[in-house]
Amino acid sequence: xxxxxxKLWGMPIxxxxxxxxxxxxxxxxxxxxxALSAVTLGAPVLVGAWYSLRRQPHRP
Amino acid sequence: MSTQSxxxxxWIHKWSSLVCTAFMLLLCLTGLPLIYHHEIGHLxxxxxxxxxxxPEVAANPPKANLDDxxxxxxxxxxNKIMMYMSQEMDEPAIWNVTLGDHPNDEHYKPIxxxxxTGKVITEPAFEGGAFxxxxxxxxxxxxxxxxxxxxxxxxxxxxxxxxxxxVVLYAPFMRxxxxxxxxHQRSTRLKWLDLHNLLGIVTLxxxxxxxxxxxxxxxxDVLLKxxxxxxxxxxxxxYKDAKPLAQMASVDAAMKAAVAAEPGMQVGFIxxxxxxxxxPHHYGVFMHGDQAFSSRxxxxxxxxxxxxxxxxxxxxxxxxxxxxxxxxxxxxxxxGGWMKFLWAVLDVATIVVLGxxxxxxxxxxxxxxxxxxxxxxxxxxxxxxxRSGEQA
Numbered sequence: 001x002x003x004x005x006x007k008l009w010g011m012p013i014x015x016x017x018x019x020x021x022x023x024x025x026x027x028x029x030x031x032x033x034x035a036l037s038a039v040t041l042g043a044p045v046l047v048g049a050w051y052s053l054r055r056q057p058h059r060p
Numbered sequence: 061m062s063t064q065s066x067x068x069x070x071w072i073h074k075w076s077s078l079v080c081t082a083f084m085l086l087l088c089l090t091g092l093p094l095i096y097h098h099e100i101g102h103l104x105x106x107x108x109x110x111x112x113x114x115p116e117v118a119a120n121p122p123k124a125n126l127d128d129x130x131x132x133x134x135x136x137x138x139n140k141i142m143m144y145m146s147q148e149m150d151e152p153a154i155w156n157v158t159l160g161d162h163p164n165d166e167h168y169k170p171i172x173x174x175x176x177t178g179k180v181i182t183e184p185a186f187e188g189g190a191f192x193x194x195x196x197x198x199x200x201x202x203x204x205x206x207x208x209x210x211x212x213x214x215x216x217x218x219x220x221x222x223x224x225x226x227v228v229l230y231a232p233f234m235r236x237x238x239x240x241x242x243x244h245q246r247s248t249r250l251k252w253l254d255l256h257n258l259l260g261i262v263t264l265x266x267x268x269x270x271x272x273x274x275x276x277x278x279x280x281d282v283l284l285k286x287x288x289x290x291x292x293x294x295x296x297x298x299y300k301d302a303k304p305l306a307q308m309a310s311v312d313a314a315m316k317a318a319v320a321a322e323p324g325m326q327v328g329f330i331x332x333x334x335x336x337x338x339x340p341h342h343y344g345v346f347m348h349g350d351q352a353f354s355s356r357x358x359x360x361x362x363x364x365x366x367x368x369x370x371x372x373x374x375x376x377x378x379x380x381x382x383x384x385x386x387x388x389x390x391x392x393x394x395x396g397g398w399m400k401f402l403w404a405v406l407d408v409a410t411i412v413v414l415g416x417x418x419x420x421x422x423x424x425x426x427x428x429x430x431x432x433x434x435x436x437x438x439x440x441x442x443x444x445x446x447r448s449g450e451q452a
Contacts, residue, residue, distance in 0.1 A: 008231060011239040012261045019265035026395030027388060030352045038398035041266075045405050048262035051240030052255055 015044040061232050073225035074421065080218040081414050087212070087274070088411045090199040095392060095403050097192055106185040106192070108172040110153035117176075121153065124178030126312040126330075132180050133157040133171040143168055144337075145311075146329035147175065149355055154181065163334030206281055213278030219271045226260050233257055249423050256416040259409050266406050267413075273390035276383060283379050284336050292339055295362055295372045299341045302366075305333065309368030311343060317370055318345035318361040326350055328358055333365050341365055352394070356384050 022041030025033045061069075093100055101107035113121060130142060140159035147155055155175045160168040172181040187193035201208030234241075234257060242254040315327055331337030331344035338344035343365050346358045361373040376384070388394040392403030 004235070007239075008234060012230075012264065015262055016265040019269075023266070023269055023389060026352070026399060027356075027385075028353050033352070034395045034399070037395045038402065041395075041399065041402045044262040044266070045402055045409070047240070048259050048409055051258055052242060054242075055244060 011047070015047060018043045066229075066232060069225050069228045073222060073229055076218045076222040076225060077414075077417055078421065080215040080222065081418055083212060083215040084219055085411065085414055086202075087199060088407050088414065090195045092404060092407055093192065093195050094199060095400050095407070097188060100192060101188050104189055104191070106189045108154060108182055108184050110151070110174055110176075110181060113176065121176045124174065124176055126155075126315055127310055128178035129155050129173045129175065130157065130311060132178055133159060133173050136171060136180065136183070137169055140165075140169065141334075142332040143335055144329055144331055147327065149326075149350070156184075163332065164336070209278045209281065213275050216271050216275035216278065220268065220275070223260075223264065223268055223271065227264060230257060230261055249420065252416045252419055256413060256420060259416075260413045263406055263409050263413065267410055269389055270392075270406075273386035276386040277390055280383055283383055287377060287380055288336060291374065291377060295374075296339050296341070298371075299339070302341055305341060305366055308333075308365050309343075309363075313368050314343045314363040314365075315345060317363060317368065318347060321361055321370055321373060322347045322359060324349070325359065328355075338362070342371060356388060356394075357381060358384065 018040040022037045022039075022043075025040065026037035098107065112118065126145070130145070134140070134142070137159050140161060141163065143158045143160045143163055143165065145155050145157045153175050155173045157171045157173055158168040159171065167186075170184050170186065172184055173179070174181050185193075187196055197203050201212065204211070233253070237254075240258055242258060243250045311330065315330065319325070319327065325347035326349075328346045328348040329337075331346065333342060334340050335344070337346065337360070339362070341364065343363045345361045345363060347361060348355050348358050358376060359373065360376065362371045363369065364371050392399055
């Protein structure tokens with residue numbers, strides 16, 4: 001399961017779907033739906049923060 | 061991707077971004093305080109709180125007659141007329157009343173009235189005070205009215221073009237790299253290119269949704285005009301020969317009639333005769349549901365402002381429903397504190413994407429110029445060398 005397409009677009013597609021779930025869930029309900037929204041909308045934020053702030057180990 | 065189409069997409073991405081970047085930076089910066097307008101209002105002391113009632117009254121709070129609510133607000137400005145009165149879902153103890161010199165007065169007076177006692181609480185700062193009002197106006201129309209709104213709408217369309225062309229360009233740039241690669245060690249330009257690609261792709265869906273719903277919002281005045289000239293005009297057809305209103309029917313009775321006609325719904329706001337949401341002869345009572353989603357959708361009940369009877373009630377047309385649903389998706393105000401925080405972080409990430417894009421264009425422009433200069437120098441030097449060769 002690591003075709004070039006999945007390698008290139010896998011993560012962007014997953015984050016896109018999570019964002020849509022996050023945007024819609026809070027629209028249709030409160031309480032647990034708001035929590036689901038926070039988690040799913042938080043995913044792209046965490047992924048972005050993790051990859052942009054980490055320092056990669058020196059490669060020879 | 062062929063070299064030709066790569067060049068074509070790069071051109072689209074470069075120019076759509078360059079044209080809108082300055083405005084998008086303005087929108088991101090002014091949007092940031094707007095996400096937290098409630099909290100800022102609390103800090104600045106511009107938000108309104110209903111006074112506490114005596115414990116025995118607070119247990120079962122009374123509801124003031126709306127005509128008394130209106131009378132206490134109008135007592136402050138006897139020469140002004142009623143424009144709107146509205147209530148927020150989470151603050152049933154306050155009626156927000158606006159009075160103006162005419163039904164479309166942009167310099168209206170906001171007045172907060174206690175919905176239980178009918179007494180004036182305070183006159184809140186206009187649009188939340190000078191700072192928040194400036195942020196709001198810069199964000200909505202840059203102080204340029206309808207042309208400003210529509211201009212920002214065009215900039216929003218360019219942003220959407222820039223995002224889509226950016227996604228197309230993501231593929232050739234990232235094909236040989238792992239997701240999230242940021243090459244810190246090579247050059248500053250390469251590091252920012254990687255960050256631009258990374259933050260651009262993670263904020264993609266959010267930015268598209270906020271951009272598109274923002275564009276829809278810039279059309280709100282136009283859509284209201286369409287609604288007025290079609291549906292409202294049709295509802296008014298029987299009134300076209302009516303004389304101007306001499307006496308106004310009770311608003312309290314109008315509200316109660318609307319509530320009885322739409323069981324299970326609450327009053328969101330009441331528009332007074334002559335405003336864009338009513339007609340010269342009607343009160344527009346806008347009802348909405350009390351659930352997360354249904355509270356976003358309004359159902360207008362038009363009430364004859366002369367005799368207080370219900371004239372017409374209709375579903376909103378699809379384009380106003382689309383506008384109302386697009387608003388929360390733009391504001392990020394429908395999911396509590398975490399959503400506001402994530403909205404703010406995604407806003408800042410978008411600022412980084414815009415800023416790094418600008419930097420990459422600047423750097424690339426300088427590199428291309430430097431290369432061209434070098435080429436010219438080489439070319440200029442060649443004949444001289446050739447000549448010196450001849451002489452030798």
